[in-house]
Amino acid sequence: MPSTNFIIWTMIFCGLATWLSRILPFVLLKKFTLPPKVVEFLGFVPITIMAALWFENLFHQQIGHLPQVDLPNLLASIPTVITAILTKKLLLIVIVGIISLGLVRLII
Amino acid sequence: MDSSLSVRTAVKDTLPTVFGYIGIGISFGIVAAASGLSVLMATLMSLIVYAGSAQFILVSLLVIGTPIVSIVLSVFLVNSRMILMSMTTATFFKKNTMLENILIGSLITDESFALSMNKLNYTDGELSFKWFNTVNVLAYLVWAASTFLGAMLGKVITNPEQLGLDFALVAMFIGLLYLQLISDKSISLKVQLLVILIMLPLVYFGLVFISSDLLILIVTLVGCAIGVVLKHAID
Structure with a gap:
């Protein structure tokens, strides 16, 4: 591990990079209005980003090869999706998800 | 909610x-x-x-x-x-x-x-x-x-x-x-479902070439573009 000094400077610059990614769109869009085409495009961000974050967790990456299926996460997703459809309650969905993965790991 | x-x-x-x-x-x-x-x-x-x-x-x-x-x-x-x-x-x-x-x-x-x-x-x-x-x-x-x-x-x-x-x-x-x-x-259920379904192969095959963290951004952009096209074609 590098020196504390190096770590602090790295954190400051990384923090600046992540902060600017977050606030610049807010600052710029306060002044400018997005064209309708872009607004329509951004309307798909919620479902695409959430689907991507979910699906990415169903595989193990090996660059240059087809990814391997993460069986425990895939199996745990099934009761989680069913809970979502049946209850529509986020807290319940999350709790069922955690318990499902726990059970799957216990069995496999 | x-x-x-x-x-x-x-x-x-x-x-x-x-x-x-x-x-x-x-x-x-x-x-x-x-x-x-x-x-x-x-x-x-x-x-x-x-x-x-x-x-x-x-x-x-x-x-x-x-x-x-x-x-x-x-x-x-x-x-x-x-x-x-x-x-x-x-x-x-x-x-x-x-x-x-x-x-x-x-x-x-x-x-x-x-x-x-x-x-x-x-x-x-x-x-x-x-x-x-x-x-x-x-x-x-x-x-x-x-x-x-x-x-x-x-x-x-x-x-x-x-x-x-x-x-x-x-x-x-x-x-x-x-x-x-x-x-x-704002978007029909049919189009939304189609876009989500398309995300699966995008992520799966994308993982072969692109590091998973960067892939999220790329497949999101591609997914949104496909979504806009489907919305105009179907709705």
Whole structure:
């Protein structure tokens, strides 16, 4: 591990990079209005980003090869999706998800 | 979830997402401590960088002695999907002051973004500074506290997978995705389902070529473009 000094400077610059990614769109869009085409495009961000974050967790990456299926996460997703459809309650969905993965790991 | 945008409701709305922050925050603390970061440094990293998965990468790059420029660039790229989320959210805060916009932007996360997009379906397309800021600040504090706790635990536990809490975040995305799907009336259910289905092969085959963290941003952009095309073709 590098020196504390190096770590602090790295954190400051990384923090600046992540902060600017977050606030610049807010600052710029306060002044400018997005064209309708872009607004329509951004309307798909919620479902695409959430689907991507979910699906990415169903595989193990090996660059240059087809990814391997993460069986425990895939199996745990099934009761989680069913809970979502049946209850529509986020807290319940999350709790069922955690318990499902726990059970799957216990069995496999 | 309901139409209220009060602080009280914000606390209630955030509760289910807190498990995700706790699970990943503790895992991050453990990994950071196991990699040789002090409890103070691990917690500071969560307070200053505040970037979820990018923080795991930051630690792994520090361990192998990567130059500062490469680290900052990697963290920026992994976190650049925030630009898309901030752009989408900013359109709902145009009437708010610049300071309020900067405050919302400073603490926005994948989770608070997803939650707010869901909230829109209950509030007739309105978001309030009070509601969003409460969700953000709660998340920020829980994230820092979980990192602190994890870093302390890190001296004892070395394998964060044992906790099983890592699925909390995935479960939350599944839940929010489903709730978004059934409540977003601006795009037809058919088009939304098709776009989600297309995301699966995009992610699967994308993983062959592109590092998984960067892939999220790329498949999101491709998915949105496909969505726009399908919307015009079908609706």
